[in-house]
Amino acid sequence: RHCTDVICCVIFIVVILGYIALGVVAWVHGDPRKVIYPTDSYGQFCGQKDTFNENKTILFYFNILKCASPVVLINLQCPTTQLCVSKCPDRFATYIDVQASYRYKPDQWNYFKQFCKPGFNNPRKSVAQVLRDEDCPSMIIPSRPFLKRCFPDFSTKNGVLTVANQTTFKDGRGKTRNVTDLREAANGINNVLDARSVGMKIFEDYAISWYWILIGLFIAMIVSLLFLVLLRFTAGVLFWIFIFGVIGIIGYGIWHCYWEYDHLKGIPGSDLTVYDIGFQTDFRVYLQLRQTWLAFMIILCIVEIIIILMLIFLRNRIRIAIALLKEGSRAIGYIMSTLFYPIVTFILIAICISYWAVTAVFLATSGEPVYKVMANQTLCKYANLTCDPETFNTTNVTRLCPGAQCTFAFYGGESLYHKYIFIFQLANAFVFLWLVNFAIALGQCTLAGAFASYYWASRKPADIPLWPLFSSFGRAIRYHTGSLAFGALILAVVQLIRVILEYLDHKLKGTQNSFTRFLLCCLKCCFWCLEKFLKFINRNAYIMIAIYGKNFCTSAREAFFLLMRNVVRVAVLDKVTDFLLFLGKILVAGGVGVLAFFFFTQRIPVFAQEAPALNYYWVPLLTVIIGSYLVAHGFFSVYAMCVDTLFLCFCEDLERNDGSTAKPYFMSASLHRILGKKELSPKKA
Secondary structure (H helix, E strand, C coil): CCCCCHHHHHHHHHHHHHHHHHHHHHHHHCCCHHHHCCECCCCCECCCCCCCCCCCCEEEECCHHHCCCHHHHHCCCCCCCEEEECCCCCCCEEHHHHHHCCCCCHHHHHHHHHHCCCCCCCCCCCHHHHHHHCCCCCEECCEEEECCEEEECEEEECCEEEECCECEEECCCCCEEEHHHHCCCCCCHHHHHHHHHHHHHHHHHHHHHHHHHHHHHHHHHHHHHHHHHHHHHHHHHHHHHHHHHHHHHHHHHHHHHHHHHHHCCCCCCCCCCHHHHCCCCCHHHHHHCHHHHHHHHHHHHHHHHHHHHHHHHCHHHHHHHHHHHHHHHHHHHHCHHHHHHHHHHHHHHHHHHHHHHHHHHHHHCCCEEEEEEECCCCCCCCCCCECCCCCHHHCCHHHHCCCCEEEEEEEECCCHHHHCHHHHHHHHHHHHHHHHHHHHHHHHHHHHHHHHHHHCCCCCCCCCCCCHHHHHHHHHHHHHHHHHHHHHHHHHHHHHHHHHHHHHHHHCCCCCCHHHHHHHHHHHHHHHHHHHHHHHHHHHHHHHHHHHCCCHHHHHHHHHHHHHHCHHHHHHHHHHHHHHHHHHHHHHHHHHHHHHHHHHCCCCHHHCCCCCCCCCCHHHHHHHHHHHHHHHHHHHHHHHHHHHHHHHHHHHHHHHCCCCCCCCCCCCHHHHHHCCCCCCCCCCC
């Protein structure tokens, strides 16, 4: 063994050090409070502890009519004064009325002035001057907080848009206006509030069912682990049970869909179509339609037919794959520690994700408050120019543009660091992809080295190293960090290009240029295929690196041509094995999912009282199903790597040896029989 791809190893280490430095710089300049707390027109955080606004957690807009849309509000770009308040207004009121009655109705003034600028308490000041200087809002509207900002309390009554059940309001400038005048400012508010309602209900469901979700994932882990342990002894029986189990689960799904479809027959409204009712935030509405269950039944029938046909035509190949899995089971039986290595990969990836997310947040919040001139007049030449709030009132802007305000716009800066924040974010994403792919590559090379030590042992298990997994991990880190980083770098470049293409596609989604959309679609497809191909090449290159210790390019070339010389075996054995392992994942996820479905819908009498009352039972159900699949994937990936390694070792064994006494095969007799080689002079165990 010797160090491979040293230059790439040095570059990789330098990049990691630079990545750490980037994180430190971002931590120094960034301030996550800019994301957590809304910011008023003076650049102060709402709700920040130990400040004047500690008890004022909500942002209030003086004149929401000046805001074009909720997106403008969320981005803090609305051309009106914004203040931190402790609560949103709960009534209609105008400054004119409150000022006129402040002597004999002081309670109204005391309530209204909490929405004025801090320290303002001069009801004798003329209305014109107050509105010009924006000391107080001309009106307040019943509102409710959303995203820590006061939005009008919109509702629909008999198809008519209302605010607090009123259709008109006084604008504080002597006019009575209709609530529909708020439509432009509140464009999309109803949809946003519906999304808020759904989001809050989903959050509530997670809050009361999280421990049951963890129990479901734990059950999935136990089932996956038991499957892998039992596979060593009963691979064939278990796999046929799993195959027919998947067929049975899908069959039950077909029966259940038909039962629901037949049960809804004759019920009023059940014959409506999905198109008739449109989009509904309560998905349970769709389950009351016969068309929904008919669609589910057709989809499940198609899946059932496809699986049955594949089993019929691939039955002989499946027998071969099961036998190969038995050999893999035997290898894992000798190296049981490999079953838990996915936990190491998971921890490494979790660290990468956490560091990337924290760095991204600190980079996004790096910068000083930037203030811009917000003018009511569209022809004001100073509009959107930067300004200094401390000296703004001494400039000519207020004279040339009456009503103009120097308000907080966003966080940024003119320094070299702030100018290149986007580049730093791009670098953050790229290094993140590189590190994640390196963690995956390290896991694949480590597992491949452990299983290769099993295959190339003359006497099994006597010649297997004492700690094969740890020995393989040490070799990969000590000698092949550069090679693994090289392969991960190539994959990270392609993935970054795919991310950029997705971003461009999102930005150009509204374009009418058909050629641009076609070109982007072709590029996305090509780079998707390239990524899949590179993952396949890298995986087998890491196996060759683990076996022979050569550099990445040499290993990738030898692995590729070795597989091409055995392309039929690759298609028959490797892919059928992947298919069987996929069925195992589906069975684990489906079995745990069915159990979770009966539990969360309170259909298990023993646990009916324990099941939490949910808004949407599909929230924890989908979480359990997807989580169970990922858990099963983590355990089954060990088997997949074992089979790939043994198969590549077998192909190499066949080419380098001939079964003679001088060049005996290293494969076991059972594996030799499986793959049909007649001449055999194995080494004595």
